[in-house]
Amino acid sequence: AQSVTQPDIHITVSEGASLELRCNYSYGATPYLFWYVQSPGQGLQLLLKYFSGDTLVQGIKGFEAEFKRSQSSFNLRKPSVHWSDAAEYFCAVGAGRNTDKLIFGTGTRLQVFP
Amino acid sequence: DSGVTQTPKHLITATGQRVTLRCSPRSGDLSVYWYQQSLDQGLQFLIQYYNGEERAKGNILERFSAQQFPDLHSELNLSSLELGDSALYFCASSVAGGQPGEKLFFGSGTQLSVL
Numbered sequence: 001a002q003s004v005t006q007p008d009i010h011i012t013v014s015e016g017a018s019l020e021l022r023c024n025y026s027y028g029a030t031p032y033l034f035w036y037v038q039s040p041g042q043g044l045q046l047l048l049k050y051f052s053g054d055t056l057v058q059g060i061k062g063f064e065a066e067f068k069r070s071q072s073s074f075n076l077r078k079p080s081v082h083w084s085d086a087a088e089y090f091c092a093v094g095a096g097r098n099t100d101k102l103i104f105g106t107g108t109r110l111q112v113f114p
Numbered sequence: 115d116s117g118v119t120q121t122p123k124h125l126i127t128a129t130g131q132r133v134t135l136r137c138s139p140r141s142g143d144l145s146v147y148w149y150q151q152s153l154d155q156g157l158q159f160l161i162q163y164y165n166g167e168e169r170a171k172g173n174i175l176e177r178f179s180a181q182q183f184p185d186l187h188s189e190l191n192l193s194s195l196e197l198g199d200s201a202l203y204f205c206a207s208s209v210a211g212g213q214p215g216e217k218l219f220f221g222s223g224t225q226l227s228v229l
Contacts, residue, residue, distance in 0.1 A: 041222070043206075043220035044204070044206075101159050101172065104158075104159075105156070107156060107157070
């Protein structure tokens with residue numbers, strides 16, 4: 001069965017520092033991978049997605065993620081974090097045929113200090 | 115604004131009661147998904163409807179049911195509510211719903227509190 005693991009429940013960084021949020025997936029075939037962000041009181045917004053091709057994917061708000069098949073990972077990165085990036089981040093894998101339902105990880109809460 | 119509308123935003127009820135959550139998808143989207151977000155379970159996929167028909171089922175309890183109407187809006191019915199049903203319920207929509215990896219647009223959720 002498909003699954004997603006986000007090992008870090010909570011991460012704290014200083015504004016301007018670099019960021020890497022970890023995501024590992026389990027899926028038998030080539031996965032469709034996503035990162036979503038959830039700001040307080042808001043729904044989820046898609047940051048980026050990977051289907052195939054270039055393993056380094058650029059997203060919105062300056063985020064990028066790299067797909068590494070050998071490590072079953074899809075880590076999210078940002079070179080310089082802004083205070084407005086404080087939110088909860090979810091990694092997800094697209095699961096199943098004839099459906100684009102998503103299987104989400106448990107999320108990583110990002111706190112940014114000035 | 116994702117274009118997905120969920121009502122109500124907040125719902126407080128008692129154990130044993132029944133509630134209905136409503137979702138209007140983005141204009142033109144045929145698929146609707148329901149997710150439950152709780153502290154202990156995280157974001158769990160409940161069910162997907164495509165153009166009025168059930169397309170995929172996840173960890174949805176038998177006490178819960180959903181449907182999608184001809185105008186494509188969807189309702190999630192939760193009955194015999196228990197304390198553990200307290201959660202944030204998200205609705206999402208997508209254009210077709212049959213293509214893995216299609217973009218989902220999420221509503222801002224309905225916060226259900228069962229007292």
